[in-house]
Amino acid sequence: MEIAILLYDGVTALDAIGPYEVLAATMKCNVKFVAKKKGLIQLDSKMGYLHADYTFSEVTSADILVVPGCSPPHYKTPMNDEATLDWIRQLHKTTKWTTSVCNGSLILSAAGLLNGVVATSHWCSFDILRSLGAIPTDERVVRQGKIVTAAGVSSGIDMALQLVAWELGENASKSAQLILEYDPQPPFDAGSPKKAPAALVKRIRRALQDFSNQEPNS
């Protein structure tokens, strides 16, 4: 299986690395990190880098396309870059699965792939997702035909385990889960806006909205 993971400056590392690690653990996936230009890709935190090993012109098809998200407002750059959107549309024609993690679904929307499609995103991005023509839902992994969108950041791990189950079977998914020892035990149960304290939800929503009103790389 050929996997293409889009990278762009400002990406959230775990959005990309979660699915990568699950798919790599199957030992049946060839994962390629792809960007407009090869080389270092600065993370949204500005505290590190991922690395794009391929350019768009070098990867013209894939079985699975993964579009990761980012801290706002970094999605604005790929959403407004025609070369990026063209590449997504081109790959989508060839994929078995076109997927996003977190607000990567905003980028899929900008490429025109989510018009009237039920989809998810980071819980703070539902208004923007709706304004782009998708129909937001707060499920963690949403499958609509061959388009699969996942909720915020860490949900890419769950999404990738689903993809592996659908594509390579239940045993392959369990095997990847066991190799990665994915037996989650967070110390608190605050991982969704339904479960976290209301004051915390409000504070984070406001902070991320403030970020989303900024310009990228400012």
Add this chain to the structure above:
Amino acid sequence: MEIAILLYDGVTALDAIGPYEVLAATMKCNVKFVAKKKGLIQLDSKMGYLHADYTFSEVTSADILVVPGCSPPHYKTPMNDEATLDWIRQLHKTTKWTTSVCNGSLILSAAGLLNGVVATSHWCSFDILRSLGAIPTDERVVRQGKIVTAAGVSSGIDMALQLVAWELGENASKSAQLILEYDPQPPFDAGSPKKAPAALVKRIRRALQDFSNQEPNS
């Protein structure tokens, strides 16, 4: 808070990126990716890279040290490299928390930090961990004084959320969890050897043991 994450060729990306992402989400941590040499660090899958922005001589103290693991046999290189072990011992003198993810605990052991200490590792590495003088336990996150070891790969996320709770408080941990939307929903419950089908556990244990008998970079 100053965080140092050790990188070395053959590292497992999620072992490093899980804790990084949690700590970065607090917006109170300055995370540095550190290796013997600056530059690209090849992942164990050989399908991508992380990037070391600092050398050992540039990072001589940290509040938290994170030693990630790798697919076997890649841990053998740092375990047999005196410069790496010296750096770990040096940083340990300065840390509030010295931590490992997955078989990163074998590297902590090689540095002499786990003699007679209760610790964990990837579930396939308990025999090696014991042979190095530690006392293996299958808890997901093990705290012994200021040494915290975590189980396989994905457990670094849970460990980092614990560290944030201990160091910055419960609200900071819940906040990071909510930002990362860490509300795990794996499709199966096969993430530990106690829960996965016995045949799968046996097969993966044998495969990883075969790998561990190889030489690194072969």
